[in-house]
Amino acid sequence: MTMPLTGPLLCVEDLVVEHRTPGRPVVRAVAGASLQVAAGEVVGLVGESGCGKSTLARAVCGLHGAAAGRIRVGGHPVTPLGLRRRDPALTGVQMVFQDPYSSLNPRRRVGAQIADGLRTAGDTATSPADLLERVGLPRAFAGRYPHEFSGGQRQRIAIARALAARPSLLIGDEPISALDASAQAQVARLMRDLAVESGAGLLFISHDLSVVRLIADRIAVMYLGKVVETGPTAEVWADPRHPYTRALLAAIPSPDGAGVLPAELPGDVPDPADPPAGCRFHPRCPLVMDVCREREPLGGSAQFAPVACWLHEPEPSSAS
Amino acid sequence: MKAESRTAALTIEGLRVSIGDQEILHGVDLTLEAGRVHGLAGESGSGKTMTGLAVLGLLPHGSRTSGRITFGGRDLLGMPAGELNKVRGAKVAMVFQDPATSLHPMLTVERQLTEHMRHHLGIGRKEARERAAGLLAKVRIPGPEEALGRYPHQFSGGMRQRIAIAVALACDPEVLIADEPTTALDVTVQAGILRLLRGLCDDLGLAVLLVTHDLGVMSAVADEVSVMKDGLVVETGPRGRVLREPDHPYTRSLLDALPVPPGENSP
Numbered sequence: 001m002t003m004p005l006t007g008p009l010l011c012v013e014d015l016v017v018e019h020r021t022p023g024r025p026v027v028r029a030v031a032g033a034s035l036q037v038a039a040g041e042v043v044g045l046v047g048e049s050g051c052g053k054s055t056l057a058r059a060v061c062g063l064h065g066a067a068a069g070r071i072r073v074g075g076h077p078v079t080p081l082g083l084r085r086r087d088p089a090l091t092g093v094q095m096v097f098q099d100p101y102s103s104l105n106p107r108r109r110v111g112a113q114i115a116d117g118l119r120t121a122g123d124t125a126t127s128p129a130d131l132l133e134r135v136g137l138p139r140a141f142a143g144r145y146p147h148e149f150s151g152g153q154r155q156r157i158a159i160a161r162a163l164a165a166r167p168s169l170l171i172g173d174e175p176i177s178a179l180d181a182s183a184q185a186q187v188a189r190l191m192r193d194l195a196v197e198s199g200a201g202l203l204f205i206s207h208d209l210s211v212v213r214l215i216a217d218r219i220a221v222m223y224l225g226k227v228v229e230t231g232p233t234a235e236v237w238a239d240p241r242h243p244y245t246r247a248l249l250a251a252i253p254s255p256d257g258a259g260v261l262p263a264e265l266p267g268d269v270p271d272p273a274d275p276p277a278g279c280r281f282h283p284r285c286p287l288v289m290d291v292c293r294e295r296e297p298l299g300g301s302a303q304f305a306p307v308a309c310w311l312h313e314p315e316p317s318s319a320s
Numbered sequence: 321m322k323a324e325s326r327t328a329a330l331t332i333e334g335l336r337v338s339i340g341d342q343e344i345l346h347g348v349d350l351t352l353e354a355g356r357v358h359g360l361a362g363e364s365g366s367g368k369t370m371t372g373l374a375v376l377g378l379l380p381h382g383s384r385t386s387g388r389i390t391f392g393g394r395d396l397l398g399m400p401a402g403e404l405n406k407v408r409g410a411k412v413a414m415v416f417q418d419p420a421t422s423l424h425p426m427l428t429v430e431r432q433l434t435e436h437m438r439h440h441l442g443i444g445r446k447e448a449r450e451r452a453a454g455l456l457a458k459v460r461i462p463g464p465e466e467a468l469g470r471y472p473h474q475f476s477g478g479m480r481q482r483i484a485i486a487v488a489l490a491c492d493p494e495v496l497i498a499d500e501p502t503t504a505l506d507v508t509v510q511a512g513i514l515r516l517l518r519g520l521c522d523d524l525g526l527a528v529l530l531v532t533h534d535l536g537v538m539s540a541v542a543d544e545v546s547v548m549k550d551g552l553v554v555e556t557g558p559r560g561r562v563l564r565e566p567d568h569p570y571t572r573s574l575l576d577a578l579p580v581p582p583g584e585n586s587p
Contacts, residue, residue, distance in 0.1 A: 048506040049477060180364035180533075185577070207506050210536075210578075251507040253514070253536035255578060257563030261518060261540050262511040268476050 007075075008036035009201040010060065010169050015069035017052070017059045025273040029055040031225035032069065037169065037201040042192050044216030044233065045205045046248070050269050052225040053205045054098075057173045060203065061095045062086075073169055091120050092168035092200075096175045096191070100154035104146040110157045111142030117164025131160040135190060152183030156190065163194055170195045172204045176211060184208070188215050209252055213237060221245045224280045225272055230306045241307045243285050279310065287311060329354045329527035330375065330412070330495045334387035335397075337370055337551075339380060344370050345551040347387065352495060352527040357518065359542030359559070360531045361574070367551040368531045372497045375529075376414055377404050391495065410440040413488035417500040419480035423472040429456070429483055430468035437490045455486040459516060478509035485516065489524075496520075499531045514541050535578060539563050547571045 017030040029052040037043045047053050058064045060071055062081040071078040076089045094117075097103040105113060114128035129139035135156040146154055155175060162170060172191055176184040188204070192215040195202035206212050212219060212233070219236050221229045221244065229242040240246045250263040267284040270276055276283050282292040289310060297308045330352040337345040345367045352358050360368050373379050375389055375396065389396040391412060396404065416422035424432055433455060434448035443451070449468065456464035459482040472480055481501060488496055498517065502510040518541045521528050530542055538545055538559070545562040547555045547570065555568040566572045 048508060209507060248508060251511040253511075253534070253540035255535035255539045255563055255575065257539050257560040259539065259541075259543075259559055261515050262507075264511040264515055265508040268478065 009039045009041075009074055010035070010037040010203065011070075011072045012036070012056070012060065013070045015056065015059060015071060016067045017055050017064050018067045019055075027273045028067075028225055028275070029272055030059065031272075031275070033222065033225065033227045035203075035220055035227055035230070037203050039168065039201050040196055040199050042195065042202045042204060042215055042217045044212035044219045045203060045222060046207065046209055046212050046219060047222035048248075048269050049207060050272070051222045052272070053207075053222055054173050056222070057095070057171050057203065057205050060169075061093055061171055062090065063095075091165055093171065094162035094165050094167035094169070095171045095173060096155070096158050096162050098174040099178045100146075100151055100158050101178070103158055104154055104161075106146050109143055109145060110149075114142070114157070114161045114164050117161045121164065121166040123164070123166065126164070128160075128164070131164050132157070134163065134194065135160045150183075151179050152187060155179060155183075155187050159187070159191060159194065163198070166198075167200050169201045169203065172202065172206075174205055174207070176206065177208065184211060185214065191215070209248065221248065224269060224275055226280060226308065228281065228308045241312055242281075242309045243287050243311070244281050247284075247286075279308075281309075327354050328352070329391070330529075331390045332371070332375070332387070333390070335371065335374060335389065336386045337367075337374055337379060337383055339383045343551065344383075345374070348548070348551070348553055350529070350546060350553065350556075352529055353544075354494065354527050355521060355525040356543040357521050357528040357530050357541050359538040359545045360529060360548060361533065361535060361538055361545060362548035363574075364533065366548040368533075368548055369499055370551075371548070372414065372499050372529060372531050375495075375497060376408050376412060377401075378414075406440070409436045409493075410491040411493055412495045412497065413491070413493040415481070415484050415488050415496065415498040415501045418504045419472075419477060419484045420504070422484050423480060423487075425472055427471075428468065429470055429472065432472075432483075433468070433487055433490055436487075440491045451490070452486075455490060456483070458489070458520075459483070459486045460512075461486070476509075477505055478512060481505060481509075481513055482516065485513075485520075489520065492524075493526065495527045495529070497529045497531070500533070501530070502537060503532070503534070510537070517541060535563065535574065547574065 012035040014032045014034055015030050016028060016032055019027040019029055033056055045053050055064060059066055062078050065080040073093055078090060111128040114131050118126055128142045132141055133139055137153060137156055176187050179187060188211045204216060216233045219233045220227050223244050229245045236245060240249050247265040251265060253262045265284060278294050279292040279296055282288045291310050297310050328351050332348055332350040335345055335348040336343060348371050362368050374385060385397050430449060430452055433452040437451060438448050452468055453464040456467050461467050461479060461482055502513050514537060520526055532538055542559050545559050546553045549570050555562060555566060555571050562571060
């Protein structure tokens with residue numbers, strides 16, 4: 001759709017991220033996920049909590065090392081963040097974190113924190129007040145401290161700080177889940193508008209499907225460390241193909257006043273340290289077949305894109 | 321229980337709450353009926369949670385109240401603390417938004433389920449334990465006996481909220497106040513909790529006050545819906561009417577503000 005000829009801005013291929021805790025089995029939070037974000041495109045990454053969405057985002061940002069697979073931003077491989085100065089090519093990746101109560105430094109004025117971003121980009125023309133204005137806050141707020149603001153305002157400041165660094169890729173890791181309901185849609189729209197306006201890609205992670213539907217061009221559904229379905233938002237919404245996507249959408253209660261209880265997806269997300277054999281979704285899948293218990297449809301790979309499910313197995317001719 | 325004439329389990333009349341110089345609730349009227357779910361909708365800051373907290377006498381320190389909250393023929397607002405303690409947790413129970421913080425992280429599930437049960441019902445340790453296992457089975461926790469010995473962190477968010485509901489149900493309450501019980505949960509888990517709440521309400525004849533900002537959740541489980549704005553109930557009525565043909569312009573604007581326009585998803 002909006003894919004430019006130069007290739008995607010962010011390209012994640014078969015990414016594996018592992019959490020190691022002494023005395024516990026290794027947890028593969030991300031187990032071979034692939035994802036692409038083009039410049040100027042908004043991709044919504046959805047899934048239940050514990051499916052590895054945030055870990056994927058942190059790996060893209062360099063906050064987590066990858067155990068296998070590749071992450072490239074604008075052709076540059078992403079290396080884990082260390083003590084040394086960040087490669088200037090990678091300062092274009094900026095993140096807005098979940099909790100604006102802990103992501104801003106409480107002891108520094110917000111203007112100074114936004115100025116950090118400007119310094120990163122080598123921008124001397126813009127002042128922090130300009131950025132506050134862009135996120136819809138009065139210019140005079142630059143001299144205040146984070147505790148003087150509400151959650152929604154703080155998240156706007158965090159967005160201003162991320163934008164100050166002139167990002168080519170903006171990542172929002174559940175940026176709205178800590179906010180009040182009335183502020184959620186506003187902040188999500190603001191992020192979309194500002195990212196698209198500046199030509200940056202936006203990877204928007206949320207478990208709130210209704211907001212993702214509102215702002216995302218494309219949607220990627222993640223389950224237990226794998227991307228199981230990707231597609232244009234409207235298409236996925238109108239015709240979800242993976243049984244998990246269907247279950248996820250069916251669980252959203254609709255405000256029609258009919259009193260219909262949403263469909264329940266039985267069971268819990270399995271322990272990522274001990275994923276089920278075969279398709280990872282098979283113990284909860286209503287349409288499970290024999291093949292699902294034995295062999296895994298390789299999600300995100302060329303063979304099974306865009307739906308990692310045996311129900312949507314591609315023609316054998318295209319297989320390896 | 322009489323089926324035809326509905327019994328008012330709890331009535332709130334002209335409830336006013338002020339903290340400092342600011343009046344937060346300006347006369348709220350609500351009636352909860354046994355076996356019915358009453359939904360309380362509204363934006364954040366409209367006073368939904370305050371209404372729920374006022375019923376249990378859990379308002380912030382220094383707040384002043386007036387009006388009446390009638391439960392079992394008595395006014396909860398004017399009740400001495402000792403008397404109120406006999407009602408709280410026993411007859412009127414509450415489920416909070418975040419199960420990660422509403423359960424005590426260092427006490428076993430058994431302790432959290434039986435402590436108030438033994439106090440209010442005056443039963444022995446063994447009986448309390450049996451009841452607790454039964455409650456966990458009722459809220460569909462797999463392996464209730466083993467679950468009793470575990471700690472909250474060993475459960476997922478949805479399971480924790482189920483445990484929190486079991487804690488609230490331990491003393492056979494007549495009124496359950498659920499303050500955003502599914503907001504912190506995933507949609508798939510939310511669906512399970514909503515089904516559970518609806519089932520408990522139908523089976524046990526509980527009167528449920530469901531505080532939520534999510535009109536979808538409201539539409540799924542509530543029988544009656546009240547909409548709050550700036551400390552006042554602006555509209556009350558049966559679910560179907562309030563959500564389909566709202567009288568008040570504010571309800572209309574709430575519905576219009578939804579990301580998914582109503583009716584678009586319905587076939």
